Amino acid sequence: MFLAEDVPPVIDTGHTSWLLVSSALVLLMTPGLAFFYGGLNRSKSVLNMMMMSFSSIGLISILWLFYGWAGAFGKDIPLNGSTAGFIGNFTDGHGHSYLGTNTYFDLFGYPNGFAGPNHSIPTYVIMVFQMMFAIITVALISGGIADRAKFIGWLLFAAGWFTLAYVPIAHMVWGGGLLGTTIGEADFAGGSAVHINAGAAALALAIVLGRRVGWPRAAFKPHNVPFVALGAGLLWFGWFGFNAGSEQTVDATTAVAFVNTQVATAGAMLGWIIVEWIKGGKPSLVGASSGAVAGLVAITPACAFVEPWSAALLGLVAGGLCCLAVALKYLLRADDSLDVFGVHFVGGWIGCLWIGLFASAKSGWLFAPDGGVFHEGLFRGGGATQLIAQLEGAAIVSAWSFVVALVLGYALRLLGLFKAKETAQLEGLDAHEHQESAYETFTPGESVGAGAHAAAGV
Amino acid sequence: MFLAEDVPPVIDTGHTSWLLVSSALVLLMTPGLAFFYGGLNRSKSVLNMMMMSFSSIGLISILWLFYGWAGAFGKDIPLNGSTAGFIGNFTDGHGHSYLGTNTYFDLFGYPNGFAGPNHSIPTYVIMVFQMMFAIITVALISGGIADRAKFIGWLLFAAGWFTLAYVPIAHMVWGGGLLGTTIGEADFAGGSAVHINAGAAALALAIVLGRRVGWPRAAFKPHNVPFVALGAGLLWFGWFGFNAGSEQTVDATTAVAFVNTQVATAGAMLGWIIVEWIKGGKPSLVGASSGAVAGLVAITPACAFVEPWSAALLGLVAGGLCCLAVALKYLLRADDSLDVFGVHFVGGWIGCLWIGLFASAKSGWLFAPDGGVFHEGLFRGGGATQLIAQLEGAAIVSAWSFVVALVLGYALRLLGLFKAKETAQLEGLDAHEHQESAYETFTPGESVGAGAHAAAGV
């Protein structure tokens, strides 16, 4: 994150165009996630599941605008002289607050209106790009608590976890804070800040909210597999903005990140369905879609740090391992309903560690003249330094997020705001929490069993 | 709209790339709308509803190419020396006709092949970007006439209204005509030209075609709420092209428009579901999706003229008010089936007036050196001048569109071309107007109740 000094900005229309498009692509991922999760869910609570994603867009956009960006990307408050800290100071470091209505950066009188190389990108664009990351990270968590969370509890949790976990962790990883700066963890597009983060929180909430009635014996089969595939397709498409957009500019690294995203995802799709086959089952579309998501997760932190063959291999490995990891929840006896832990947490870890093993100077970013702080991987002659940094970073993110989610979740549950009653679970959250149902199920004509009366006194 | 003079063009690949992408994004909005509307409709006429959107793409693309662009963005025919007029003169103002096969602009021998600052964008790209606006504006109207319009009537109406309402209004607002130039109405991306325009026409058609059998007593519940959400998601994604693309170039204003689009939409989603809650109901996914669309509508005219906090507030207000406004149709006793009036007309008015209240010089566009004709809003020290211009502009668009739609609609109805018979309504327009049905409903095997015989004499 480069903040502008007093140089007149000349917008690079290519960089800026790419980052605008990337922002739109990352926004689309959250509706995509709503379909991925919604399709995996049973039909009687599909709208509740989708509402958790959609409401993240509504809520987190506003919070990010008014204080999230300021905390995550404001100037670091160091722990002491040499150690970077946990959170930004809510200003641009030139005495301009980012908070509240001051989020309106003065685009016509710098210093804080433009960023990037030669101040070629309006800071706004970077702010909105990062906004989309915060949105989807929160939305990802909802997969752990299918069919049993009160909507009000979800909203409160989302706001709280965003504030106490996402904002500081994003700062620590990308905003000049502890992990990225002092510890030297490398996370290009969010393997730890997004996926480990969300996965740990989802596991915590699955524990907090307990199991669905009947789990694990009963049938919780996906109600609409084409929706799962639609979600996977939109996620894949949007993820090019997520990963290659994270370079923020258009250069050789952008190209590498894009290629790696594609081949790792392809490899992971194959990896998942191969493991399905080996285990005696059949390759499935749910598997192919899940594998693709696992691959996207795993390549996220590493996409700019490895060569394409390494990315393809990472995908294959991550797809296969995540196919096995989704069984962990049965061992943990936690109803992480849609496998946020098995796919995002595990996949995120795999990707973060892969950097420590395979990161290569050939990618040109680690050791580029503008001063990479990172080291090559263990298998590429760089020793264990980077691997250890990766371990530390991922562990800190895991613990931080898990604890915040656990405490917040239990507090909300104790207040009676989070867990839906058993009848609501049985009859479906859509009717109970949202007063609607996803599909027409019984439609013998216009006039059956219903009378529409306008609200508002009509 | 800047037309080129005799300066050699040097394409700005960033600007042009952004406008190409924006055009594709706006195209995608119409299939998105088909899902938004289709999901809200009952299943027996969902294909009819979607066909009204899809056929707009087919029909309006061709009409725009051959004469729409020429009329809307051809050189203005002034009413008299000082007053800008209603329509363009179908030429580029340099003696080159835009009509018919001459829509082929000579890209290799200007003057009319390039536009934008320093002739950096091929005029073609601007033409096709504006084409997408015309398409979706026409498609929006179809929401008012669910389940009861003959398809031939729709096609004829679409062609007629496009010619008599859309083309002149687009000219008046954006093409150098009366509203944008003489009256000084500000409408960045189409609050009046698109949304008020379509909303007024939809109300007129709802009146012309009368109510559906059973309305309002009977149940017209959405047949597929995930489709509604899919539509909302695609619309949101595409709307970045609509709003931020309307700047046509990539600059600071583009960034502001993008950010405002995001936060206003988020705010409106929250506004709608908060009002649902306050009214004693529950927050719903149909509500969140509708709120998002209301926010997108309301920010459309204002996106480049206000600060982000103002956009977020506008969204909140528009979302809440539109949630109430959808009840107006019961007062008006008009079966505006999918609330084009309540969402697009009302939302469009809110956004247009917001400019008159909150437009700010800090947005940098109104008063930029290249000469803004607009004034700051009432609450920002600019007095009532701009507010009055907004009122005049929105009122003229409302009336023009309503009258054209009413007259055209009645004419088609009198000719027996527009209103479907009651049996068709009861059994569904899909079977009656399109000889198809949306879903497999009874599929006991390959060979039941059917024999497929190839057409074409086979």
Add this chain to the structure above:
Amino acid sequence: MFLAEDVPPVIDTGHTSWLLVSSALVLLMTPGLAFFYGGLNRSKSVLNMMMMSFSSIGLISILWLFYGWAGAFGKDIPLNGSTAGFIGNFTDGHGHSYLGTNTYFDLFGYPNGFAGPNHSIPTYVIMVFQMMFAIITVALISGGIADRAKFIGWLLFAAGWFTLAYVPIAHMVWGGGLLGTTIGEADFAGGSAVHINAGAAALALAIVLGRRVGWPRAAFKPHNVPFVALGAGLLWFGWFGFNAGSEQTVDATTAVAFVNTQVATAGAMLGWIIVEWIKGGKPSLVGASSGAVAGLVAITPACAFVEPWSAALLGLVAGGLCCLAVALKYLLRADDSLDVFGVHFVGGWIGCLWIGLFASAKSGWLFAPDGGVFHEGLFRGGGATQLIAQLEGAAIVSAWSFVVALVLGYALRLLGLFKAKETAQLEGLDAHEHQESAYETFTPGESVGAGAHAAAGV
């Protein structure tokens, strides 16, 4: 395809941004295709149909990375001094192999890291853009073999046909090989290399695998028409990347290709539903969607070579003719289930021949200073030269692909790997080949008729 020499690269961020976006758009087409095909299929094998598309993404991405690009876009191995050949030599022509892990082009020490005018685009981006083409071409074939192919057979066929047909044909058309260079066939974005190619293979496979039980007497009606429309919408959106992206840079030709794509598709949608009407039926959404795809196919080879009015006309003609051509399969007695032959083969031929008839110097590309090898069309004063080249090219592609598919297909069928048993066909391939079902069909509660037991020994 321009390969870099020893000039320092200066990335054009606009070109590169556009090509990155285009790559993402073309990737999205394959999930779009999965919906287009899936919706047209019956529900009991919809997942199988979608899996054939999704697995193409997984498989072909990897094969393209490791050898496909090298074969198709490696330096041509000429047949003799003056005749270009069938395949590339798997190197960049500067002694650098493209194979295997060497697909990692050295981005920081050219010569092969950058391409395009002034080496302004990283070769990686071009490689990944072309990867997306290979993916969708293979996926297209699957429409010919609905409801009856074993998944393992599909994978093996996909790998084989890709290697023996797609890679050499892409080389011959675009990579400096026989068709594009010696014969002088013009195919801007893949009318022959993609659509004729896939259509011929689909017909061959339909013959190899025989008819579905009950065909053609029984009912094979689309199980979800909105999915068909969703697919068509996503394909249309993505196709802007396919066609206008094929220029690779952002210039006047890009603009023309974009506009032509839009208006030809619109024209074809109208063409198809008009023919439906004329034939005594009704205009349908399946028809409008199919027409749009036919238009996209037909304009693909021609999009940069004709004027917009000509593109609109081409669309109208192609839409109408393909609406008739889908009956050919009944004459051929081949169960080309989803009309890959009738739409892609026929549409591809129409587009390729249209170039020979209507290609115009006004498009500025054929005869541009950088040396077009092509001739104007028969009706534009260029004589029959180009038409003959088009005929030759299309015929060679048709025959090559058909023969490869026929031989490969029969071999796999003989090995018992390709054709599913009749019971699998009757009960649905989803259950038999993938152990899953697309939709919840019977969900009386959590605990009915099922027990979920975690795999992996839990």
Add this chain to the structure above:
Amino acid sequence: MKLVTAVIKPHQLDAVKEALHAMGVSGMTVSEVQGYGRQKGHTEVYRGAEYTVEFLPKIRIDVLIDELDVDKVVEAVVSASCTGKIGDGKVWVTSIDEVVRVRTGERGLDAL
């Protein structure tokens, strides 16, 4: 105890429900069925292939009633579901040995 079963046009369900309600019969079980009979179906066309839809959507209503009410109930159902057009459906009556209300275990008329 009798079971009156009616197979009717979907749009008539509401009328039948009202008619039964008016008579004090306030329970029924309804399902979506497909009817085949004199009423002709319609044709659908997909890419030129014609499909005749022979099975038409109908609603089946099952109402358990006191056998003394049979004539009245049948009469009410028939008149409420009649549109006079082909395909209006059938109503038939079956004798039932026993009825139990699950919640209480009540039997016979008390179970209704």
Add this chain to the structure above:
Amino acid sequence: MKLVTAVIKPHQLDAVKEALHAMGVSGMTVSEVQGYGRQKGHTEVYRGAEYTVEFLPKIRIDVLIDELDVDKVVEAVVSASCTGKIGDGKVWVTSIDEVVRVRTGERGLDAL
């Protein structure tokens, strides 16, 4: 008046319809049901979790007929729906008190 009810495999519906048609029985009411019995279901697996599908799709046919035709009709239905494999289903016969054609109010045999 009798009611013949058949629960059969979905693919056999067409054959049954033809067989009944051939006998002059040209009306029936059909619905989609789930059958549970000797026939084993299949297994589905989603992310490693196995689901046994125990309820299999079947078609239920209800045909009202003249009681004189019972044997013939049962015979026809049975033979048309038989594939010889487990799960072919059941056919049963119930006595009906009365039938009415909604459209005309005709009763008994005239109602068919």
Add this chain to the structure above:
Amino acid sequence: MKLVTAVIKPHQLDAVKEALHAMGVSGMTVSEVQGYGRQKGHTEVYRGAEYTVEFLPKIRIDVLIDELDVDKVVEAVVSASCTGKIGDGKVWVTSIDEVVRVRTGERGLDAL
């Protein structure tokens, strides 16, 4: 031969299936139906328009049994499907003239 028909709450199907299984009744035919009765439905609201869902999802089970088992079977079904809350449903018994197993042509008790 008797036919026991039960209309119950969807969640109870599994319990009924187990109960029948335990008694040696291992076949049944099940369908999704909508019930109308004392049990109140819920309200849905779309854009301010309220819809009362009056027809609630129920499961219909049809089991053919030996008439000697009627009481036992009815008892088992009733107790397995009872939750004690309104809307638990009804169970009724009809006499059947004849049953045939399609696969073998067996009749009567052998057909079960």
